[in-house]
Amino acid sequence: MNTFNTIPRRVVTGEKEGRSVISSDAEAKNVSEHFPGLIISDIWATDSSPAALDKELDIENTAFPITPTRGTYFRYVSIPPDDQLGIVAQPGTPHPLMHQTDTLDYIIIASGEIYLVLDDEETKLKVGDIVIQRGTNHAWSNRSDQPCIQIAVLIDAKSVPNQ
Numbered sequence: 001m002n003t004f005n006t007i008p009r010r011v012v013t014g015e016k017e018g019r020s021v022i023s024s025d026a027e028a029k030n031v032s033e034h035f036p037g038l039i040i041s042d043i044w045a046t047d048s049s050p051a052a053l054d055k056e057l058d059i060e061n062t063a064f065p066i067t068p069t070r071g072t073y074f075r076y077v078s079i080p081p082d083d084q085l086g087i088v089a090q091p092g093t094p095h096p097l098m099h100q101t102d103t104l105d106y107i108i109i110a111s112g113e114i115y116l117v118l119d120d121e122e123t124k125l126k127v128g129d130i131v132i133q134r135g136t137n138h139a140w141s142n143r144s145d146q147p148c149i150q151i152a153v154l155i156d157a158k159s160v161p162n163q
Contacts, residue, residue, distance in 0.1 A: 006039050007031050008076045012056075028076070034063040037080030037147065047071040065154055067103050073154040079114060081142045094119075095139035103154040105133035112148030115141040135159060 007027045014023035031041040042059040046052070047068035059073075060066065067073045082089070089095050095117045109129045115122050116131060117139040125131065135157055142148050 006078060008041055008043065010043055012044075014054075030059050030061045032061045035085050037078075037084050038063075039076075039078040041076040042073060043076055044074040045071060064099055065101065065103070067101070067154050067156045069156055071156050073103070073152075075150075075152045075154065077150045077152065079112075079140055079142050079148045079150065081145055081147070087141070089117075089141065095141060097141075098137055098139040100135065100137045101154065102135055102157055102159055103133075104135065104157040105131070105152055105154045107131040107133060107150050107152045110149040110151050112142070112146050113144050114148040114150070115143060117141050 008031075010024070010026065010028045011022060012024045014021055028041045028043055030043070031039065033039055040061060040063065042061050042065070045057045045059050045068060046055075047057055047070065049070050049072075051072070057068070057071075065073050065075060087096050098117070107130065109125045109127055109131075111127055113124060113126045115124050116133075119137050122141070140148075140150075
């Protein structure tokens, strides 16, 4: 059973008169459905490192993230089962959602299960599993009958030529 809401709650802290406060507490506004049932909410982004604590960026919600140069992206993703998306992986061909980003991604599986599909192998991930995705070609394949919730932090990175 999915215990997460489709739209996540976002709580942001700040300071007022030298004291810590809650600056905002509401459902995330940047939520979209890119494919039927594929819910993506880009929660927060930064455009520098170290990050400016007093700055909030406007984020364009896209199916594949556009991480700011020297920045980060914090993303909530609800991935429905492949059959709900009409995805049928054909043996010997790349997964239809195979993609690559120039980011270092920290991904936590918060609910459900999903397969991480790479060029030549795959692995099944369950609740609590963590993926360190280092700019490789990959796809997510949900072969269950329930959505999978991922929480991800994407960090701008530079590619290293094959050695």
